[in-house]
Amino acid sequence: MLFASIGVLTVFAGHAQNPSSSISAVETVPAVNQWLSPGDRLQVRLIAQPGVQASFLNGQPLVELTPAQAQGKFGVYQGTYVVQPGDTLNDRRIEVQVLTPDSVLEVGFSGNTVRFLNHNEPxxxxxxxxxxxxxxxxxxxxxxxxxxxxxxxxxxxxxxxxxxxxxxxxxxxxxxxxxxxxxxxxLPPGNFVPTSLTGSWSVQGDSLYDYVRVPLSARLPYRTQLLENPTRLVVDVFGATSNTNWITQRTGLQELGAVYYEQPQPDVFRLVLPLRHRQSWGYHLGYQGNTLVVQVSRPPAKLRLRGLLVAVDAGHGGTNVGATGASGAREKDLTLAIAQKLRQELEQAGARVVMTREADISAEISDRVTLLRQPRPALLVSIHVNSAGNTTVQGTSAFYRYVAFRPLAAALYKQMQGTGLAGWGLVGNFNFGLNGPTEYPNALVETAFVSNPADEQRLTNPAFQQQMAQAMTRGLKVFLKQTRAKGPKGWLLKQAALEDK
Ligand SMILES: [Zn+2]
Incomplete structure (x- = not known):
């Protein structure tokens, strides 16, 4: 909305103390501290008495908007300046000059500061x-x-x-x-913008994972995508240019197929890592020194719950209460109760369980993710309780972030509906911290709406909590079974083993 940022503090110099000043507000848009590079736009808005001549920086005009442009308001002025190479401005408030119709010169300043970055000092x-x-x-x-x-x-x-x-x-x-x-x-000034040539890769498997190692001369940023049909992991390394003259594929590989690279643009080096299974089990990406290491997870050898390490996350806790129902049920208590029952069910099925919390304690999302690094679970289910302003909204839902993990969320969603809960939806691209890990399939279950009276009654009923825990356990089993069925006939693992011989 046009005027959303107006009304923030304005600092005046010059005629600031003069209550009859024609200037009532000066802001950059957006009205926050900014750093700008050549080519970027500095946008300034002034609210002043109508009919003045106004400018900013060194004489850049501010144009008075018509009331039709300014939601019926008078005296709104806007101007844009495109930052030029060599421009300097060091965290300064933007000065606006106003010449009133009776030739009084007034000066105002934006509430926030602007820096023009010097590209000779990256x-x-x-x-x-x-x-x-x-x-x-x-x-x-x-x-x-x-x-x-x-x-x-x-x-x-x-x-x-x-x-x-x-x-x-x-x-x-x-x-x-x-x-x-x-x-x-x-970092202090004086450093060069990092770039790197890529070295020759080492591709190898050990008893747990497959690895691709790409030597670089700096820790460059990257972006990964886990893609389907065919299953593959694509890693773009920014600022890297190929000097990879060979890719040695050693023994022990179980999940990586015929890996290769592309150079889609001069400063983007792309690793393309085909995976052998249609259901990817994820990956971890990081640096050892300046060597980029892609560690590819393998599907568990036996795709069944027995012996599998499953992480169960009870959402919220401690000071983070979560949603609250009309009858007073609190999300943090409900999630813990359901998580404990899920643990029981999973252990009965022979799984090992790691919980992110076992009591009413506060635990940051980032701490939960860190906690699950060691030991790394094979699967993660995060349990939450939904809430909506509209109390008629009800039902269960499941969330995933990466499309590769959608089948897990879909299996949980389907089984949860089997308890009699309405289906609210399956949600993808979910930008939630515990859907963030790429190392293992994970999903979040919003069991039901605590804001809906019927759902709240179910959520607080220990017998129904048990049913939900059973449904989630079935969901995990179904996912594992589907993965088994989906694996190319005879499992490519066998083929990989043959190739190694
Ligand atoms: Zn929640």
Whole structure:
């Protein structure tokens, strides 16, 4: 909305103390601190007495909008300046000059600051932890901005802009992303923008995983996609150019097929890693020194619950109560009760279970993800309780982030409906932290709506909680069975074993 950002604090210099000043607000749009690069647009809005002459920076005109353009308002002025190479501005408030009809000159300043980046001194940053991530854009909601993907620690990023709490990262020519300020550390000036030639790969399997190792000369940012039909993992490494003159494929490979690379543009190196199974079991990506290591998970040898390590996540907890029902049922209590019953059911089926919490404690999402790194589960189910403003909305739903893990969410969803709950929907691309891990198939179950009286009654009923736990256990079994059936006839594992002989 046009005026959403107006009404924020305005700082005046010059005639600031003069209550009769014709200036009532100066803001950049968006009204947050910004860093801009050559070619970026600085947008300024001024609210002042109608009919003045207004300009910003060094004489850039501010144009008075007609009331029709400005939602019926008078005295709204806007101007755009495209930052030019060589422009300098060092975290300054934007100065606006106003000449009133009776020739009084007034000066106002924006509430926030702007920096024009000097590209002769590239601004670099490194990721602070291996839970750092890139966002596609500037969006924000309760799940945070839509994530492009996670990064390892100490990955070097070239920053070319800032909008509020997000830095813009130049990934490659024509490609950028955004990184939250709090997941990176700025580097002092004097560094070069990192680029790298790629070395020759090593492709190898050990007793647990298949690996691709690509030597680089710096920890460059990357993006991964787990694709289907055929199942394959695609990794784009930004700032890398091929000098990979061979790819040695050693013994022990069970999941990787005929791997190869592409160079879709001069500064994007792409690993294409075909997988042998139609159901991918995920991967982990990170650096050892400056060598990029792709660790590919294999489907469990025996696709059944017995012996499998399953992670069960009871949503919320402690100070994070979650949703609350009309009769007072709290999400954090319901999820824990259902999670404990699910654990019981899974253990009865012979699975081993790791819980992200077993009591009413606060646990950050990131801590839960970290907790599940060791030991790494084969599957994860996160349990939640849904809520809507409209109390007639009811039913169960399941969520996944990566399309490769959709079959798990779909199996859980179907079995949950078998309890008599209405089907609310199967939701993909879900930008939730516990749908973030790429290392194992995972899904989130929004069991039912606590905001709906009928659903709330079910949710609080221990017998029905047990039924839901049984349904989820069946869902996992069905997923494993489907995976077994889906695996190309006779399992390609056997074929891989033959090739190795
Ligand atoms: Zn929840």
């Amino acid at each position: 601004q670099l940053a490194v990721t602070r932890s291996d839970l750092a991530y890139l966002n596609y854009g500037l969006g924000e909601d309760r799940l945070g901005g839509a994530k492009l993907g996670y990064l390892d620690s100490l990955v070097v990023l070239h920053l070319t802009g800032r909008v509020g709490e997000l830095y813009r990262v130049q990934l490659a020519t024509g490609q950028h992303a955004w990184v939250p300020q709090n997941v990176v550390r700025l």
